[in-house]
Each structure stands twice: as structure tokens, then as C-alpha cells.
Amino acid sequence: MSEAAKGARQLALVFDLNKCIGCQTCSVACKVLWTRGEGEDYQWWMIVNTVPGRGHPKDWEQMGGGYREGVPQPGRLPKREEWGGGWDFNYEEVFFGGKGQEAYLRPVGPEPTWGPNWDEDQGAGDYPNAYFFYLPRMCNHCSRPACLEACPRGALYKRDDGIVLRDEERCRGYQFCLEACPYKRVFFNFARGISQQCILCFPRVEQGVAPACVRQCPGRAVWFGYLDDEEGPVYKLVRLWQVALPLHPEYGTQPNVFYIPPLAPYPYNPDGTLDKENPRIPIEYLERLFGPKVREALSTLRQELEKVRSGGTSELMDTLIAYRWHDMFKPFDRDPVETSWS
């Protein structure tokens, strides 16, 4: 990796998949703040998907990109219908057409076939041992950003705080970035002819305010801060306790969004008793998402949980519970109301 592409420090997020309830408050916080402009209607820089699932865009994990043994892998552009979303609704008819009793709210135009959260709560497995969990997905602000390396115009750059940012003036909408991004978190603006992606709320971050997706989470399920801040929870969860893992590390881009893997309740035996020997979510599935280290991460989580259950204390469990909200994103805990935005 070139030094120019390497941020001096790295901002990172940790999502606790045991706490995320799929409420999409993060998604909507991002949406109302950043993607209400022309051509941005279908863009969800932050979205929570149900997994196992096909995700957003549909089957993104099969679209290529990223690196294998350091070599860029060809990726394919998603079709617009594989993103879905950005629908127009018949508000006029329902709210102002005098047909409120008969008309119901529905998308107008072509019948939607996919959307940002199309397979919500479907998951996998059979009753009574069905399973699913929520996976918040956003730009990973990778340490080796495939988007940045793919762009022939140098329109993408990595700031000293690790944020991967796009110069919209230099972007000419070639979409090599979108092909190369294995997470498919780049969005083409069909109206403006340029690509766009999560900016990690850099204007907030510069004023000491955490990104909107972080600050608005009602479940205290996400931490934010510098990865090398040894006093901060991000460092402790990722580096010290190693219970927060990147999504698809095999893609080779060194992502900086990390996830605490889900423990999930015990499955049932056929006789209705709890099966305490086997996990409800197949470990192979979690390994496919988070790599082989997920076994050890889950084992650490169980041990620490057991400590607390048997009357002991655990700094890890206290961190995950997040007693003090501000501690989740210090020093970016300034209230946006107290800042001025010029």
C-alpha cells in the first residue's frame, strides 16, 4: 500500500450484533442528514440488513472486488434493480385524493423486486430453531481501500483521520470504485453522473461530534473512536479483547468497521428442552462472515458472560453494556446542538 493512501490515524466503529435490534434509526439518521438530494433517493449509505440474507444490493457478496493475495479482483456493477428503493408513492391519491378509505399507500411505477431491506427478518433455519440477526452495513473506510486504488482520476483519498473521502469535482462517474469495492457501499448518482458514499460525517467529526449513525443509535450498540486510542472502547474491543471482528476479512481491504458476533439463544432439542451443546447460529456461517477468529471471539464473550453470571466482574461486559453513553464515542461526545455549522 502506498503511504499516500495510508491515514496517520484511523477512525473506526464497532457494532454489537447482540444489541442491534434492526430499528434502522442509524439508517434514517444518515438518510435525513446526507442523502435527500437529487439522485440520492435510492442511496442508503447506512443500512441494517437481516442475515443470513441477500442484502443490499441483492447478492452483493457474489459481486467480486477487493483483493486476493494482494491482487485486485474484478467486480461487477450492480444493476439499478438489484439496489431497488427510491420508489415514488401515491401520496397524492391517498392523502389528498378523497379516497383515503379505499386507496392504500403503494409504490407507483414498475413493481419493485428488491429494496434496501427487502429480506428483513427472513433469516434461515427451521422452526423452532430458525435464526437471524441484524448486520448494520456502511462504508468500511478501509485501510486498503479498493475504491481508492481503482480510481483512475485520484478522486478518492484517505484523510489523516482515516476517513475515505471523494472529491466530487474530480469524479467523472466511471464507477471503477463501485466495481472494486467488495462491500458494494458506493452509490452511483444517476442524476448527477458521479458516485457517492459514506463520508463518516466528517463535518461533525471535525467538531468533536460523533457520526449521526453512532449518536442516534437508541440501543447503545455502536462505539466510535480512534483505533489506536488505548483508553477507548474501540481499541479495547478490537485489539485488546479481540471480540470485534471485521466483516469478510478475506476481501483484503482491511475494513475499519468491526462487529461483536452474535451469541444467540440456545436451540431446542426435539423434545423441547434446550440444546446447550450446539449454537443456534451455525458457526460455519459466522466464520464465513467474520473469518476463523470468530470462534475465539465468541468463546471470550461466553467466558466473560459466565464470570458475571457467577457473581464476578468483567470490564468487557461492562463495556458492552455501556453504562455511560458518552463513553461510547469519547472524545467525539460533543452535543451537535452546542456547535455552530457554518
Place this chain on the structure above:
Amino acid sequence: MKAVRLQLALRTLLNPAAPQWQKVPEEVIPLVGTPLHLQPTRYIRTAWADRLIGAVRAVRVKVAFSSTHIFFRLQWQDPNHNVDYGDGTTFPDAAAILFPINGDAPLLTMGSPDSPVNAWFWRANLRAPQNLVAHGLGSVEKAEGPPLWAQATWTDNEWHLVLARALGEGNFSAVALMPGREVKVAFAIWEGGNQERGGLKAFSQQWRILQVGQGRGQL
């Protein structure tokens, strides 16, 4: 190549179907794909290693000028009519005419830091053509220049495009085009249905000398 003098109004010659174009001699210019090794990023070189670059193999060119304007009429075969980004996996068709701003600019690398090139860039989804300047691969920028005009039609699996600009002295971002002078020129075509965009295109390998004649009323 020779530009033929036709004393006609801008709006007349901008029409690719104008009958007056039939009198202008045509040159068939072969095109080749830009070389893979010159694609500016490793991603593009890897992803396009086994793909066809430069789907359009020739462009037919006619050039005319009036007392005020110069006109290039380009015609090329393209069975895919890509006027926008389609289903998200194609790109709009495009064409460009390239000139060195000062004589020596290398064509293969789209100019160099010292020797920029000027491109008139037409793309099927743009309202107006763009005046571009490049100082090497990956450095294309929109630049101020005299207004450009374009009119295009797609019929019988072919694009017919006329690009025009006022004759006049050049500057740092626009080529000089004056009657009685010669100018180097090159052409590029992007087949959007083949996902061609940016450096992925078909181009005429060498500069061609265009004589903008002095005589009047040649036809």
C-alpha cells in the same frame, strides 16, 4: 485530411442529415483499443485483462468550415444505442476529438505535463459537449473554452454526430483553429454498451494533419 469550405449557417451544418454533408469527402479512420498496460490503475488492468477494449473499429469523418465555424461530422457503427446509464451496468456512448494545444503533445498518453491536449467531448447523456484539457493519463479536466455545439442522431445502428466550434485563436485550454492553417487531430469513440468509459475506448492511433483550407466557395 482536408476541411472543406461551405458557406452555411451553424444550425444547417450542425444537422448530421443536412444534404450539404453529402458533398464533403469522407475519410475512414481505423480505431484501436487503448493499450491495457497504459490503463492507469491496477484494478482496471486486472479487470480488463481478458476483455475487449475499443469495440468500435472505425469512424468516418468529414470536416467543413464556414467563415465563422468549423464542423466535424463523425459517423460510426454501434448497434447498442446507449444514451444513459441503462440498468446501471452500461455507460452512455461518447466520442471525442482531440487536438494538441501546442504542437508536440503525445497522443497515446493524452498529452503530458508540459504539452496539454484539448478534447471536445460529446456524450449521449450530456446537454452540451464539454471542452476538456488533459496533461497526461487520468488528468482530464473541464476547462473554459469557446462554446462547443453538438447534434447527434442514431439511425440504422449508427451514430451520426456533428461537433462544431467557432474558428479562432487558441489559448491555454483551447486549440487554435484558423483558416489557412494546419492542425493535428485525433478521434476517440466509447461504446457504452461495452462499459467503455474513461481510458477504456477506441482511438485513432496517430495524429492526423488537418488542413483548414483558405479558398472560398470550393464547392
